[in-house]
Amino acid sequence: MASAAQFRKVADIVSSDIERRIVVVSAPGKRYKDDVKVTDLLIRLAEQVMAGEPYGQTVEAIVKRYADIVNELGLEAGHFLGELNDDLQSKISAYRHEPPRLLDAMKASGEDHNARLMALYLQDRGLAASYVSPLEAGIIVTDEPGNAQVLPESYDKLNQLRDRRGVLVIPGFFGYSPSGHIVTFPRGGSDITGSIVAAGVQADVYENFTDVDSIYCVNPSIVVDARKLKEITYREMRELSYSGFSVFHDEALEPVYRAGIPVCVKNTNNPAAPGTWIVAKRNHIDEPVAGIASDTGFCSINISKYLMNREIGFGRRVLQILEDEGISYEHTPSGIDNMSIILRADQLAEGKEARILARIREELAVDEVTVEHGLALIMVVGEGMEKTIGMAAKATMALAKANINLEMINQGSSEVSMMFGVKEEVVNEAVRALYHAYFRELTVTRPS
Known part of the structure; x- marks a missing residue:
């Protein structure tokens, strides 16, 4: 316009x-x-x-x-x-x-x-x-x-x-x-x-006209000739939008999702193109993965304490400290003696990082607490992954072959998405490695 x-x-x-x-x-x-x-x-x-x-x-x-x-x-x-x-x-x-x-x-x-x-x-x-x-x-x-x-x-x-x-x-x-x-x-x-x-x-139908012919399964500025999606489900689109896809705002799906109204994303400059349909269900057999999204600007607060799992209310008290500072978090992967909190790094400005670390040390008597900056998150999304064996193995093997170190891996209970944390400087390389692992047609890629 x-x-x-x-x-x-x-x-x-x-x-x-x-x-x-x-x-x-x-x-x-x-x-x-x-x-x-x-x-x-x-x-x-x-x-x-x-x-x-x-x-x-x-x-x-x-x-x-x-x-x-x-x-x-x-x-x-x-x-x-x-x-x-x-x-x-x-x-x-x-x-x-x-x-x-x-x-x-x-x-x-x-x-x-x-x-x-x-x-x-x-x-x-x-x-x-x-x-x-x-x-x-x-x-x-x-x-x-x-x-x-x-x-x-x-x-x-x-x-x-x-x-x-x-x-x-x-x-x-x-x-x-x-x-x-x-x-x-x-x-x-x-x-x-x-x-x-x-x-x-x-x-x-809700036609959403933008400036691309369709939604791509990966950012086309990272992967040349990235595959166009004919259709994608509401849940998959929401996960991808939240994780870095800029074509369609994730909050915009909720009203049409609840009303059962299909969405067609089309190009104002090429309205004859079929576009991409966002629907309730799609055929996952041939393509269990719908797309791969990435975003930068994250950090991880890493906390270690022996017998953490025995301490009732430990996680609640950590999150209360974040809430007191007005900070939201993205993910909380954890083990029996450690937990990590992934959040947007810009939220730790204005002295908040020092205050949070000091409170965690003092109030929770932890063995160690550190902040790791410069993280990027990559989300592999697809409703078909739940019923497909070896999806996580395929990702880790692809990243290992590309000589990319995994800082973190997390998968939700719904198995609609898998999240990988890598250093920001290798995120594009990691996305390309995952694209080639999950989508059969290899493409020529641009350098990082």
Whole structure:
């Protein structure tokens, strides 16, 4: 949705199928590599207001981005640009002294005005289209700025959209709290809105248009000619999204998963491509592994104490120390005399690491506690692994042949995924080794 060219592509997609009744749009993104997303401009605007700095030029830059789209589309939409400027100024006045609400209101306006503009353009193309605000649609969310969660009562109201005629254009990324405040979803929020709306109207399918032809079983920047997935299950997609896949936000799956609505991930720039289907079940016989994902920036708190397993409440007290510092963890692999806690390393900033280690030593009288930085996690995901013998052995053999040392291995009880910890500097090499082990067609790879 970054430019007039993308608007035309979206309009072509919508008009090509009369069953495409509801459109959820994101804010204008980058038009070229060094461009700035409108959302980033809006965040800059909020920060300037909060710091008491001049912000007129940023407002002008935001309005100009929309003006460029308007002019290139040949629309008579001077009133739209005036309303955009007035809306920004109104939100600044309303929330100037409430930083979290100001930031949410600014961020949300990117999607909001893009939806208004898309509705105007579809009307110009001869479609019976209308803009529908999240408030009018009934997207009611918790009052947690930047971390909204949809409330159950939203779905009954959303279902009434089925009775509306024409194409409905709804902005993604935000809803309204019960008290009427704008509240944004976490990152990937437009995906979340689309999923909520699809579930609310009981759609036949939720088409999620992005900039790739399909979901790949591994990051194509790591493995050249990586295999495209025809289908993947909700559970597999959630595991992969959580573990580093950036195509589809993991939280966006929950509404459609519960409603049993299939998702088709397609390419705005190549809508004829079949895309990837996210479904409840798939055939796991030929491909027990669905994909491999990786992410960096982790560390491990390693604790050793003789007879740890006999000490009632030991793990609870360790996690309480983390909770006191406002830290969440990812995994806790353990043995009888040791346990490790895997977490995002950036959470240990501002002196938290020293405080946590000191408390663990003092309060739990451990033999040793250390922090290992520079970890990457690799997740091998597939619902078919549970009934396939030798899946873990295949991974460890592949990593051993690649001369990669395993820092950690962990498998959940559901056996949908296996997690491997390696040093960050060898993570791409490890991903390639695992790809070749699990997917039969070998490919040419790029160097690390």
